[in-house]
Amino acid sequence: MKTNDIILQTVTKVTLFVIILFSIYLFFTGHYHPGGGFIGGLMSSGAIVLLLLAYDIKTVTAILPVDYKKMIGAGLLFSAGTGTGALIAGKPFLTHAYTYVSLPLLGKTSLHTAVLFDTGVFLVVIGVTMTIIQTIGESE
Amino acid sequence: MSLLHLAIVSPLVLAALIPTLYRTFPKIHTGWFLLPLPILLFSYFLQFISQTSQGNTITRNLQWIPSLGIDFTVKIDGLGLLFALLITGIGSLVVLYSIYYLSKEKEKLNLFYVYLLLFMGAMLGVVLSDNLILLYSFWELTSFSSFLLIGYWHHRERSRYGAQKSMLITVFGGLAMLGGILLLYMMTGTFSISETIAVAGELPGSQLFIPALLCFLLGAFTKSAQFPFHIWLPDAMEAPTPVSAYLHSATMVKAGIYLVARLTPIFAQSGIWLWLVAGIGIITLFWGSFSAVRQSDLKGILAYSTISQLGMIMSLLGIGAVALHFDGVNDGIYTVAVTAAVFHLINHATFKGSLFMAVGIIDHETGTRDIRRLGGLMTLMPITFTISLIGTLSMAGLPPFNGFLSKEMFFTGMLNAKEAGIFSLDVWGILFPVIAWTGSVFTFVYCMILLFRTFTGGFKPEKLDKEPHEAPLGMLVPPIILASLVIVFGLFPKLLANTLISPAMAAILPSLVEDGKQFNVHISHWHGFKPELFMTIGVVLVGILLYKTQESWSGIYRLFPEKFSFNKLYDHSLELLQRVSRKFTRMYMNGFIRTYLVYIFSFFIFILGVALVYSQAVKFDTADLAEVRFYEVILVAIIALSSVSILFAKSRLTSIILLGAVGYTVALFFVIFRAPDLALTQLVIETVSVSLFLLCFYHLPKLRKSEGRVGFKLFNLLIAAGVGAIVTVISLSAHSSKKFESISNYYIENTYKKAGGENMVNVILVDFRGFDTLFEICVLGIAALGIYGMIKLRLAKGKTE
Numbered sequence: 001m002k003t004n005d006i007i008l009q010t011v012t013k014v015t016l017f018v019i020i021l022f023s024i025y026l027f028f029t030g031h032y033h034p035g036g037g038f039i040g041g042l043m044s045s046g047a048i049v050l051l052l053l054a055y056d057i058k059t060v061t062a063i064l065p066v067d068y069k070k071m072i073g074a075g076l077l078f079s080a081g082t083g084t085g086a087l088i089a090g091k092p093f094l095t096h097a098y099t100y101v102s103l104p105l106l107g108k109t110s111l112h113t114a115v116l117f118d119t120g121v122f123l124v125v126i127g128v129t130m131t132i133i134q135t136i137g138e139s140e
Numbered sequence: 141m142s143l144l145h146l147a148i149v150s151p152l153v154l155a156a157l158i159p160t161l162y163r164t165f166p167k168i169h170t171g172w173f174l175l176p177l178p179i180l181l182f183s184y185f186l187q188f189i190s191q192t193s194q195g196n197t198i199t200r201n202l203q204w205i206p207s208l209g210i211d212f213t214v215k216i217d218g219l220g221l222l223f224a225l226l227i228t229g230i231g232s233l234v235v236l237y238s239i240y241y242l243s244k245e246k247e248k249l250n251l252f253y254v255y256l257l258l259f260m261g262a263m264l265g266v267v268l269s270d271n272l273i274l275l276y277s278f279w280e281l282t283s284f285s286s287f288l289l290i291g292y293w294h295h296r297e298r299s300r301y302g303a304q305k306s307m308l309i310t311v312f313g314g315l316a317m318l319g320g321i322l323l324l325y326m327m328t329g330t331f332s333i334s335e336t337i338a339v340a341g342e343l344p345g346s347q348l349f350i351p352a353l354l355c356f357l358l359g360a361f362t363k364s365a366q367f368p369f370h371i372w373l374p375d376a377m378e379a380p381t382p383v384s385a386y387l388h389s390a391t392m393v394k395a396g397i398y399l400v401a402r403l404t405p406i407f408a409q410s411g412i413w414l415w416l417v418a419g420i421g422i423i424t425l426f427w428g429s430f431s432a433v434r435q436s437d438l439k440g441i442l443a444y445s446t447i448s449q450l451g452m453i454m455s456l457l458g459i460g461a462v463a464l465h466f467d468g469v470n471d472g473i474y475t476v477a478v479t480a481a482v483f484h485l486i487n488h489a490t491f492k493g494s495l496f497m498a499v500g501i502i503d504h505e506t507g508t509r510d511i512r513r514l515g516g517l518m519t520l521m522p523i524t525f526t527i528s529l530i531g532t533l534s535m536a537g538l539p540p541f542n543g544f545l546s547k548e549m550f551f552t553g554m555l556n557a558k559e560a561g562i563f564s565l566d567v568w569g570i571l572f573p574v575i576a577w578t579g580s581v582f583t584f585v586y587c588m589i590l591l592f593r594t595f596t597g598g599f600k601p602e603k604l605d606k607e608p609h610e611a612p613l614g615m616l617v618p619p620i621i622l623a624s625l626v627i628v629f630g631l632f633p634k635l636l637a638n639t640l641i642s643p644a645m646a647a648i649l650p651s652l653v654e655d656g657k658q659f660n661v662h663i664s665h666w667h668g669f670k671p672e673l674f675m676t677i678g679v680v681l682v683g684i685l686l687y688k689t690q691e692s693w694s695g696i697y698r699l700f701p702e703k704f705s706f707n708k709l710y711d712h713s714l715e716l717l718q719r720v721s722r723k724f725t726r727m728y729m730n731g732f733i734r735t736y737l738v739y740i741f742s743f744f745i746f747i748l749g750v751a752l753v754y755s756q757a758v759k760f761d762t763a764d765l766a767e768v769r770f771y772e773v774i775l776v777a778i779i780a781l782s783s784v785s786i787l788f789a790k791s792r793l794t795s796i797i798l799l800g801a802v803g804y805t806v807a808l809f810f811v812i813f814r815a816p817d818l819a820l821t822q823l824v825i826e827t828v829s830v831s832l833f834l835l836c837f838y839h840l841p842k843l844r845k846s847e848g849r850v851g852f853k854l855f856n857l858l859i860a861a862g863v864g865a866i867v868t869v870i871s872l873s874a875h876s877s878k879k880f881e882s883i884s885n886y887y888i889e890n891t892y893k894k895a896g897g898e899n900m901v902n903v904i905l906v907d908f909r910g911f912d913t914l915f916e917i918c919v920l921g922i923a924a925l926g927i928y929g930m931i932k933l934r935l936a937k938g939k940t941e
Contacts, residue, residue: 026820031897034816036905042824069928072921079914094910098896110896114906117913121906124917128924129828136835139931 005054012054019047027122028115037118041125048130057137068134071127079120082113142200144214147181148268151261155254162250170249171239178231178260185216185224192218192643199270199334208273209331215270218643222482223267223391223398225640226489230390231260233618237497238382240615241504252292252380259285263391267398272321272331279317279359282395283310286387290379302375305710309372313362317399320355323348324406333402337650340406353407356399357416364396366454367424370447371706377439381500384439389446389492394485397450400457401481401648408461418458418557422575424451429582433589434694438499438509441590442492445535448583449488452550452576456481459557459572463649475649477553482644484546486636487534487629491543494622495531495590498524501611501619502594506604511589516599521610523620525595530623534630536587536683537580537676542630544676551576551672577675584683585690592687738859745862748870758869761876771812778805792837800830817901 023043030036051060086095098112154177162170191198202212216224235256242249262285265278284307291303321331327346328336343349360366365373376388387393400417407413428448435441460478501524502517503509518525530541537547554576558569601607610616629636686693728739752758782801789795803826810819887900887908897903905913 030899030902032899034820034899034901036817036899036902038905039817039820039824042821042828046824069925072924076917076921079917083910083914094914096895096907096910112896114895114897114903114910117906117910118902121913121917124920128920131924132927135928135931136832 009054012050016047016050019043019050023047027118030118031110031112031114037121038125041122042129044122045126045129045133048126049133052133052137057134066130068127068130071123072131073127075120075123075125075127077120078123079117082117082120085113141202143184144198144200144216144268145202145212147184148214148264149261150177150181151257151264155257155261158254158257159250162253169239169244170253171235171242174253174257175232175235175239177257178228178235181264182225182228182232185221185228188216188221189639192216192221193639195643195646204274210273211271212274213270213332214268215334216268217647218640218645219398219401219647220268222486222640222644223394224264226394226486227260227263227267227391230386230489230493230622233493233497233621234382234386237385237500237615237618238380240612241382241500242380252289255285255288255292256383256386259289259387259392263395266395270333272324272333272336274331275333276314276318276321279363279395280311280314282392283307283314283363286310286376286392289383289387290376292380292383293378296378298375299378302372302378306372306376308714309362309369313359313369316355316362317359320352320359323352323355327352337405340409343406344409349407349410350412353410353413356403356407357413360396360399361420362396363399364393364450364454365424365447366396366420366451367427367447368706370424370428371710373447374435374440374443375707377437377443381439381496381503384442385493385496385500388443389496390489393446393450394453394489397453397457397481397485400454401644404457404461404648405464405650408464414458414461416458417461418455418572421451421453421455421458422554422572422579424448425455426575426579426582427451429579429586432586433582433690435586436511438502438511438514438590438594439496441511441586442495442499445583445586445590446488446492448579449484449492449535452579453481453484453488455572455576456484456550456553457648459553460648462557464651474553474556475645475652476549477556478645478648479641480546480549480553482641482648483542483549483633483636486640487542487546487626490622490625490629491531491534491541494527494619494626495535497615497619497622498528498531501615504615505606505609505611507606508604511593513600513603514594515597516595518595520599521595523610523616527616527619527623528591528595530626532587532591534626536584537679540630541626542633543626545630545633547580548672548676551675552670555671573675577679580675580679581682581686584679585686588683588687589690738855741859741863745859745866748866752866752869752873757873757877759873759876764875764878769812772809775805775809775812792840796830796833796837799833800826803830815901817899 023040023046026035026043027037027040028035030040048060048064051063055063082096083094086097087093089095089097094117096113096117098110098114100108100110103109154174158170158173161173165173188198197215197217199213199215204210204212238252238256242252259282262278262281266275266282269275269278287303287307290306291299293299294303324336325331327343327348328339330336362369373388373393377384379388425448428444428446428451432441432444432448435444456477460474460476460481463474463478499509502514502521505521506514506517508514534541534543537543551573554573557572728735779802782798782805786795786798786802789798803822807819807822807826810816810822887904891897891900891903895903895907897907
């Protein structure tokens with residue numbers, strides 16, 4: 001019997017973006033409200049897992065042709081690179097800098113190197129979660 | 141770096157070149173490259189005689205580890221020079237002998253000569269060091285090179301056994317000696333021997349004096365094969381004969397003698413030293429000569445004979461130490477014992493070296509060393525016979541050879557022992573001459589056996605593998621030189637008296653010589669009709685009688701069965717040690733993780749419980765506690781209920797779900813304790829881990845899947861309850877004894893001011909303490925790659941299989 005998961009797939013198509021948006025929200029709001037790179041990353045990978053559940057691994061790989069192992073490396077590079085940036089500026093390792101600017105649409109916004117660090121965390125968490133799930137899923 | 145330092149390390153330097161020489165000149169016997177060095181060193185050391193005989197010493201210093209007081213300090217005095225001459229002199233002869241003894245085609249000569257050179261350098265270092273740590277370093281190098289030399293024919297099982305045995309025993313003693321050195325250092329604050337001797341008078345009061353003394357003696361006794369550590373020496377006879385001649389008769393086994401002589405000025409003030417050195421020495425003398433008689437292997441006889449003679453020298457040094465308790469140089473009747481010790485040291489090196497070489501020749505030319513297969517070689521090997529005759533008669537203590545002189549003086553020394561009114565010597569001192577005389581009788585008997593069983597009687601060609609004939613000249617030259625020395629020293633002992641013996645005595649008994657004077661050494665063949673002479677006559681008469689009637693009394697050896705011998709004791713204790721440790725390891729290392737966890741947790745309970753009680757840290761302070769709220773009670777009840785239910789769950793699925801319930805409740809706890817970030821993370825992570833548990837559950841093997849609740853074990857319950865109780869007590873006590881204000885105020889104040897954020901948790905994670913986070917994401921990355929590697933590599937492996 002061929003299963004028909006059209007409802008699941010349709011719901012996924014809609015929900016996916018909500019989850020992704022929520023995770024991005026969590027990520028960006030981290031410095032001021034609960035959230036941050038870790039939980040944001042987990043949420044994003046949750047969205048991809050939902051895709052995996054609704055479709056199969058091959059389809060998802062076709063949609064998102066990402067090597068998650070490389071993503072871990074990229075994330076670590078981001079975080080370590082942020083720290084090294086401070087060294088280059090003559091400060092101790094991992095000293096963050098921030099400033100406030102007025103952007104046209106967003107108004108008063110802070111730009112903070114901690115966000116770059118958090119981006120690293122975000123990428124690593126997605127990479128790790130997806131590597132584990134994909135590896136276990138593919139093995140038989 | 142002076143010439144003296146160079147002389148000591150030159151054998152080590154040459155050892156580095158030997159393999160190259162061996163490869164470059166394969167046609168020339170490698171030993172020839174070696175030969176000039178000991179000869180050169182011998183002549184170099186000879187020139188010091190004029191200085192030491194005037195009572196001078198030569199000290200050269202080279203910094204090694206000055207911050208620790210460890211320096212390459214070498215000192216030449218009478219004692220060191222005597223040994224250096226023995227080492228280089230006999231070393232040259234042994235090298236010459238080995239050139240003819242070892243075949244160029246069959247043997248790995250490069251290895252042999254490297255080991256031999258290592259040994260020679262190490263031995264020179266031992267006797268010339270003035271720094272105890274330096275002495276110890278060289279001491280261990282002699283042990284190691286001796287190990288390599290004994291195991292030279294490593295394809296033989298007996299060689300490996302002998303090498304291991306000598307290694308274990310001598311290194312055991314060497315380590316004890318290191319302990320002694322450190323104890324001595326704690327007392328004096330210096331590693332220098334000369335400086336230690338200078339302050340020796342203050343040492344006996346110290347608590348560490350006796351332990352240091354015992355440690356040093358352990359080192360000396362093991363190295364010099366004293367009772368009951370003598371057992372390694374007979375087994376070391378598996379070494380090639382040049383090695384036996386060099387190491388196990390003339391040099392290495394005398395390192396212990398050297399140590400005792402060198403430390404006499406420091407330790408001989410103690411009666412324990414005196415009694416141990418003299419007593420163990422005399423027991424060794426007797427036991428060695430007694431055991432030598434029963435041997436049937438020529439080298440076995442010589443090994444036990446070496447043990448016996450070393451015991452004799454040792455006992456003389458012990459008795460000679462009495463001299464330190466009396467004043468005066470020349471009226472001291474005890475100095476004669478030291479004279480005898482030094483003199484016999486030289487004599488023994490000459491005749492024992494020649495005897496070993498002679499035995500090596502017999503072995504080489506007939507193919508056996510078993511006296512039951514030998515006989516009637518006198519006419520076939522006349523030169524070897526002459527050498528053996530001189531050696532054995534000297535060893536037996538007959539005139540006109542040098543052994544006679546030292547044995548007479550030995551008896552004099554032993555007879556004098558009871559005259560001293562100290563350390564109960566007047567009561568027990570009479571034992572010394574009695575045992576010494578008995579030992580000498582047996583010495584005489586085995587000398588006769590060695591000589592007559594080999595060279596007289598019927599010739600038994602049918603029992604020999606080879607056609608016996610005289611050895612080549614090169615092989616005969618070294619023993620001839622040594623045998624001539626036996627005669628020369630026997631006839632003209634004065635040659636040695638002021639050149640070697642007197643300076644050596646001055647080094648052993650430094651407090652007895654005044655400046656510019658020296659010991660008067662009296663050695664003469666004829667003392668008149670004194671007890672010593674009658675004792676010697678008695679030795680000869682009883683010895684001949686015992687030799688003739690050997691069959692009728694050899695049953696005495698069966699009184700002491702083989703299985704109670706020290707060899708068996710050594711073997712059994714080694715075996716026992718292995719068996720017990722194997723059993724012990726198997727007992728507690730049983731391979732079950734459950735057992736190991738029991739160990740870990742029991743230790744955890746024990747150490748924390750003891751620490752709590754010992755430091756009286758148990759404390760309950762309810763002043764600082766918050767009010768208990770309704771939600772918390774509910775949540776605690778849920779967690780407790782789920783946790784307890786896990787223990788009684790029948791199926792694993794239930795356990796997993798209950799575990800998930802606990803996790804989500806914890807997330808709820810985070811919510812009511814106002815930790816939103818933690819709550820979010822906990823929820824997601826709990827979901828992931830429960831899914832992973834389910835995955836594991838799904839993949840359990842079908843066959844052995846036994847659904848059922850956890851079995852009950854009282855011991856596990858006790859351990860679990862103990863861990864829980866101890867952790868609870870510690871948390872309560874820790875909470876009750878807060879000593880500092882929390883650091884959190886700083887974060888509260890500065891999260892916005894300094895880090896430009898409002899979520900304090902996140903600011904701490906990425907800013908204040910971002911370094912931790914950096915490595916936590918590394919941990920995550922490693923975990924992911926680990927899982928990837930485990931699964932993918934397993935698949936790849938499955939494919940190849």
